Amino acid sequence: MEYTVEIEVACPWCGEPLVTGADTSAGDYETIEDCQVCCRPIGFRVSCRPGSVEQVEGAGPG
Structure with a gap:
């Protein structure tokens, strides 16, 4: 897998x-x-299970 x-x-x-x-x-x-x-940092919150991604949230700091 x-x-x-x-x-x-x-x-x-x-x-x-x-x-x-x-x-x-x-x-x-x-x-x-x-x-x-643009080289700015992005904070990712990844919700997943083995082999698949269910949700991704990306945001700048603050």
Whole structure:
């Protein structure tokens, strides 16, 4: 079973699409990743189960 799932979300700062991998092996988690376009940090809250992502929320700090 593949535990890394590719997801696409819009950057909350610049609106550009961001493609990243979500690790679904550990269940729900939070992480911070920089936008590939504007380089600002995005806090992600990922809800998942092994092999699939159920929900992704991305927000800037604050």
